[in-house]
Amino acid sequence: MNADNKIMKKITVNDNIIDWEKNMTIIRILKIMNYTFRMLVVKVNGELVNKANYDEFLIPVDADVKVIHLISGG
Amino acid sequence: MNKKEFFSAHDPKIIPTLQKAVIGIAGAGGLGSNIAVSLARAGIGKLIVADFDKIEPSNLNRQQFFIDQIGIPKVIALLENLNKISSFTQYHVHEIKLNEENIPFIYKDVDIMVEAFDKAEMKIMLIETWLTHFPNKPIIAASGISGWGKNKLLHTRKVDNLYICGDEKTNLQTGISPMAPRVGIVANMQANLILELILNENNQPQMNMDER
Numbered sequence: 462m463n464a465d466n467k468i469m470k471k472i473t474v475n476d477n478i479i480d481w482e483k484n485m486t487i488i489r490i491l492k493i494m495n496y497t498f499r500m501l502v503v504k505v506n507g508e509l510v511n512k513a514n515y516d517e518f519l520i521p522v523d524a525d526v527k528v529i530h531l532i533s534g535g
Numbered sequence: 536m537n538k539k540e541f542f543s544a545h546d547p548k549i550i551p552t553l554q555k556a557v558i559g560i561a562g563a564g565g566l567g568s569n570i571a572v573s574l575a576r577a578g579i580g581k582l583i584v585a586d587f588d589k590i591e592p593s594n595l596n597r598q599q600f601f602i603d604q605i606g607i608p609k610v611i612a613l614l615e616n617l618n619k620i621s622s623f624t625q626y627h628v629h630e631i632k633l634n635e636e637n638i639p640f641i642y643k644d645v646d647i648m649v650e651a652f653d654k655a656e657m658k659i660m661l662i663e664t665w666l667t668h669f670p671n672k673p674i675i676a677a678s679g680i681s682g683w684g685k686n687k688l689l690h691t692r693k694v695d696n697l698y699i700c701g702d703e704k705t706n707l708q709t710g711i712s713p714m715a716p717r718v719g720i721v722a723n724m725q726a727n728l729i730l731e732l733i734l735n736e737n738n739q740p741q742m743n744m745d746e747r
Contacts, residue, residue, distance in 0.1 A: 500655035502662050507695050509666045527694045531662070532706055534681040534713045535566040535653040 472524040481522050487515035490526060502529040541623050542578060549734055554580040554623070556733050559645035561633055561661050562586055563609040565713055566677055567651035568599035568616075569722035575617045575624045577730060582617075585629040585641055586610050597715040635660065639668040647729050650676035651722070653713075662697065671696065675728055679703045680721040682711045689720060691728060700724040 470481040474494055482489065487503055487510055490496075503510045504527045510518045520526065542550050556579050560567045563586035571582055586609045590600050594609075604612040610628035617626050629641055638661065642648055648665050652658050658676055665674045679688075679701035688702035701721050705711060 500659055502659055502666075502697070504666075504694055504697075509663060511663065529662075529676075529692075529694060529697070529699055530678060530703055531655045531658040531676070532678045532681075532701070532703070533653060533655040533658075534679070534705075535562060535564055535651055535658075535677060535718070 470522045472520060472522070472526060474526045475528055481520070481524075485520040487518060487520070487526075490520065491515075491528070494528070496528055496530070498530045500531045500533075502531065503527070504529075538623055541621060545578060550578060552734055553578040553730075556647075556729075557581040557583065557645045558729060559642040559648045560584045560651050561638070561642075561649065562651035562653065562657075563613050563628075564588065564594065564651065564653055565597040565715075565718040566680070566722045566725065567649075568609070568613055569719050570649055570651055570726045571613055571617060572599050572620065573723055573726040574729065575621045575626075577726070578621070579624055579729075581625040581627065583627045583629070583642060583645060584610055584613060585631050585633050586613075587630060587632040597713055597718045633657075633661065635664045638664045646672065647732060648672060648674040649725055649729070650674060651725070666697065673698065673732055675700065675725045677701045677721050677725060679705045680718050681705045681713045683714055683717055685717075686720070689717075689724065691724060698728060700728065 471478050472481045474490055479493060505520060505524050558574055558579055560570055560582060563584050571584055574582055588609050590605050590607055590609055590612055592605055594600060599616060600612050608630045610630050614626050614628050650658050650661050662674060662676055673696045675698045677700050682705050692699045
């Protein structure tokens with residue numbers, strides 16, 4: 462992949478635009494975004510991704526990723 | 536008190552929509568007990584509430600229960616209190632620990648689901664179960680409600696049919712506990728959003744927000 466292509470391919474994570482990477486997983490996105498919390502609900506293009514699939518589900522180009530952090534208290 | 540008297544402060548146009556609505560509440564603690572009280576006062580037709588806990592002294596700092604109810608199951612005490620507020624809402628309560636298997640059964644008829652748990656693990660379990668079984672029905676969750684002040688940080692975020700109310704920041708930790716004002720605010724943000732979803736969907740042509 463050349464540099465130009467890389468610049469063009471993006472995804473959105475909680476309204477932040479970041480570069481898409483080949484074989485990009487949820488685990489990789491959490492690392493890039495520096496999200497260290499464990500209690501999460503993750504949706505990719507509107508579809509729920511279960512925790513068991515965070516290192517398997519491949520993020521498509523232009524994906525809209527939402528990471529929701531659930532905090533105890535109620 | 537008859538129905539007309541109870542609803543005399545309501546806009547008559549919205550009463551049929553409110554009375555038709557069925558709302559599920561998962562948890563009857565700080566969030567759930569406050570949400571249920573507000574929705575009963577609002578005139579929602581049916582509330583389905585589940586919780587397996589009993590009332591402890593520490594609950595009285597933020598939950599809608601009373602000293603003489605300590606030791607009673609929360610859903611039983613809540614039912615008692617709701618019946619003192621209004622008989623124009625049907626209350627279905629379940630003294631049960633909710634899980635992936637019973638949630639789709641207990642809440643199958645609701646229009647909108649409300650997440651009102653305390654523990655993050657349970658919040659995630661409910662949200663994932665709900666989005667898997669009922670992806671087209673809204674679920675309103677709460678995250679980041681502890682402490683005091685910081686009104687400005689409280690917000691509602693929409694992710695498709697999932698809504699999150701709270702600051703999404705404040706962790707429970709030593710020195711930061713859930714307290715009545717902030718828990719009550721977020722519970723009522725959840726209840727207020729329910730009214731918005733129900734009434735805007737059904738009464739859009741009649742609503743004129745500028746006049747209110």
